[in-house]
Amino acid sequence: MAKAVVTVIGKDKPGIIAGVSKTLSDHNINILDVSQTIMSDIFTMSMLVNLALLDEEFNKLQDDLNLLGKQLTVEIHTQREEIFDAMSRV
Amino acid sequence: METTQITETINMVAEEHLDIRTVTMGISLLDTIAGTPQETAKNIYQKITTYAKNLVKVTQQIEREFGIPIANKRISVTPIALIAGKATPDEMLYYAHALDDAAKAVGVDFIGGYSALVQKGFANGDLALIKSLPRVLTETDLVMSSVNIGSTKAGINLDAIKLMGETIKAITNKSDTANAKMVVFANAVEDNPFMAGAFHGVSEADVVINVGVSGPGVVKRAIEKVKGESIQVVAETVKKTAFKITRVGQMVGALAAERLGVEFGIVDLSLAPTPARGDSVAEVLEEIGLEMVGTHGTTAALMLLNDAVKKGGVMASQRVGGLSGAFIPVSEDAGMIDAVKAGVLSLAKLEAMTAVCSVGLDMIAIPGETDATTIAAMIADEAAIGVQNNKTTAVRILPTNGAKVGDMIDYGGLLGTAPVMPVVEKSSAAFINRGGHIPAPIHSFKN
Numbered sequence: 439m440a441k442a443v444v445t446v447i448g449k450d451k452p453g454i455i456a457g458v459s460k461t462l463s464d465h466n467i468n469i470l471d472v473s474q475t476i477m478s479d480i481f482t483m484s485m486l487v488n489l490a491l492l493d494e495e496f497n498k499l500q501d502d503l504n505l506l507g508k509q510l511t512v513e514i515h516t517q518r519e520e521i522f523d524a525m526s527r528v
Numbered sequence: 529m530e531t532t533q534i535t536e537t538i539n540m541v542a543e544e545h546l547d548i549r550t551v552t553m554g555i556s557l558l559d560t561i562a563g564t565p566q567e568t569a570k571n572i573y574q575k576i577t578t579y580a581k582n583l584v585k586v587t588q589q590i591e592r593e594f595g596i597p598i599a600n601k602r603i604s605v606t607p608i609a610l611i612a613g614k615a616t617p618d619e620m621l622y623y624a625h626a627l628d629d630a631a632k633a634v635g636v637d638f639i640g641g642y643s644a645l646v647q648k649g650f651a652n653g654d655l656a657l658i659k660s661l662p663r664v665l666t667e668t669d670l671v672m673s674s675v676n677i678g679s680t681k682a683g684i685n686l687d688a689i690k691l692m693g694e695t696i697k698a699i700t701n702k703s704d705t706a707n708a709k710m711v712v713f714a715n716a717v718e719d720n721p722f723m724a725g726a727f728h729g730v731s732e733a734d735v736v737i738n739v740g741v742s743g744p745g746v747v748k749r750a751i752e753k754v755k756g757e758s759i760q761v762v763a764e765t766v767k768k769t770a771f772k773i774t775r776v777g778q779m780v781g782a783l784a785a786e787r788l789g790v791e792f793g794i795v796d797l798s799l800a801p802t803p804a805r806g807d808s809v810a811e812v813l814e815e816i817g818l819e820m821v822g823t824h825g826t827t828a829a830l831m832l833l834n835d836a837v838k839k840g841g842v843m844a845s846q847r848v849g850g851l852s853g854a855f856i857p858v859s860e861d862a863g864m865i866d867a868v869k870a871g872v873l874s875l876a877k878l879e880a881m882t883a884v885c886s887v888g889l890d891m892i893a894i895p896g897e898t899d900a901t902t903i904a905a906m907i908a909d910e911a912a913i914g915v916q917n918n919k920t921t922a923v924r925i926l927p928t929n930g931a932k933v934g935d936m937i938d939y940g941g942l943l944g945t946a947p948v949m950p951v952v953e954k955s956s957a958a959f960i961n962r963g964g965h966i967p968a969p970i971h972s973f974k975n
Binding site (some may be wrong): 443445447470473475484496497500515516517518520521522524525526528 | 529533534535536537538589592593594595597770775776778779843
């Protein structure tokens with residue numbers, strides 16, 4: 439099962455989680471895990487999501503999330519999970 | 529998975545310029561040889577455009593999915609001198625244009641392998657290739673060339689060195705920048721993904737994917753965190769960082785090979801700088817504790833860095849190859865350029881540094897009036913370091929007509945900008961003009 443990590447970094451404001459969740463839900467994507475903190479006004483969130491049904495549509499999801507990032511003026515990265523594992527595990 | 533892990537990876541890319549420097553597809557051209565140069569050239573174009581058709585598309589998709597930039601997509605081929613055994617220098621242009629056209633058709637950044645291996649002597653194809661270089665390097669855009677003039681097993685071909693000195697001058701007379709596309713090697717490796725020296729050795733599989741990782745910025749940032757601690761802590765830090773960087777290369781390479789349906793070759797774990805600030809090997813050395821690269825201690829710091837990169841990277845990859853170490857090209861490294869401008873980094877020091885790092889005198893601009901035999905003698909010195917010490921060395925030197933010491937020459941893009949450096953003005957002509965062959969060194973009685 440392919441998974442991706444969606445990270446959001448930027449100035450805190452209303453609607454970030456709502457916006458990201460809605461985009462994910464529009465793509466019929468299940469959120470598996472969420473971690474979120476606010477460090478002196480900077481909002482940081484990482485979401486682990488299930489890509490199983492979405493291999494073909496990865497690019498479309500990434501485009502939509504990038505667009506959302508622009509609207510919310512936050513940085514959104516969508517990356518496949520393997521990159522994070524590769525770096526920190528033997 | 530921990531959030532710190534995620535943030536670390538994202539910062540490496542966003543702030544510390546972590547990237548995959550190159551995904552290079554190595555393609556054997558041994559099965560393209562036909563009766564005439566024209567037919568062979570046609571086969572070459574056909575084979576490259578068939579196998580590399582999706583190379584750029586696949587790597588771009590990988591960049592996207594993993595959020596890791598892949599700076600260059602490249603192709604390396606069997607040394608063309610072997611393919612063009614019977615050709616005349618003029619006929620060599622068919623091969624060169626076939627490579628250039630194929631590279632453009634598939635959209636890669638460079639194609640390497642316009643190469644000859646003459647460490648022991650010249651065959652017809654070798655001489656034809658070398659004689660064609662001034663035209664080929666100025667009449668094509670993406671073709672990169674290399675000539676191997678020495679090896680630990682065969683010794684050093686002084687005739688070839690003399691010829692290369694003259695060839696470099698002849699290239700300069702046609703173009704100030706074309707020499708950036710050609711490198712003279714001793715102990716060239718057969719699976720190097722980096723340019724200008726990439727070629728696909730005859731012992732390699734038919735088609736493979738080789739990957740070159742980069743990331744001096746990541747190493748520098750890691751060393752910043754151990755300021756003042758003992759030198760073995762620095763070595764450990766570099767090892768751990770090299771491990772992480774190489775893991776990315778391994779993953780990307782394996783995936784690219786799988787999606788392209790070809791074999792995965794090697795990961796070359798080199799610290800390759802780019803002209804961008806913060807992506808500099810010089811800055812890593814300075815972070816280890818040198819006020820400026822080129823000062824006393826530079827060679828020792830570089831030796832530690834080069835070795836720690838290998839040790840960290842070897843375990844992170846299935847198969848390591850290529851040059852694997854630290855690159856010190858002057859024009860491509862902001863810190864090196866600063867040190868040359870300040871008069872701290874000299875050609876003599878650079879030569880010493882090449883004895884302990886992965887390549888040689890790389891991307892160094894010198895005055896245009898430098899004699900061909902002086903350039904040849906520089907190549908001979910580098911070859912001697914490589915041949916005696918069982919390592920690869922290389923010379924990519926850039927004489928520039930009309931340029932004076934201190935002038936800045938722009939080579940464009942990743943090739944950067946180089947300050948013209950002074951060379952020793954006493955002649956080496958009588959040495960070079962002797963010609964012949966320097967015997968291979970003996971490798972017992974080591975002292």
